[in-house]
Amino acid sequence: MTSAARELEQVLERERLAAARADVDLLIALQDDKRLAIERLRQSASPPEIVDPLIQRARGNIGLIRQLVHCLGGILGEDSPVYSRDGATRAAPVRHPRGCI
Secondary structure, three states: OOHHHHHHHHHHHHHHHHHHOOOHHHHHHHHHHHHHHHHHHHHHOOOHHHHHHHHHHHHHHHHHHHHHHHHHHHHHOOOOOEEOOOOOEEOOOOOOOOOOO
């Protein structure tokens, strides 16, 4: 594994832990580190067998972050967006805010 791949792997692990702990401030701070690590990985021209597992980890983190956003929206009493079959957002029916968790 190249040093650029190792660097991105470490950033993705820190991002995963921040998402699991609901540390929104750290998630925001890690975005610049992640952008730099991704750019270094692009420049290193790493082979797919190194890049593909990192892509899977990043997608897993996206799932965690989406779940965190959904949970925080629930705490705030916000309704989740409603999507059509083609992925476009639709106006959600007006509902009363839910209680806090």
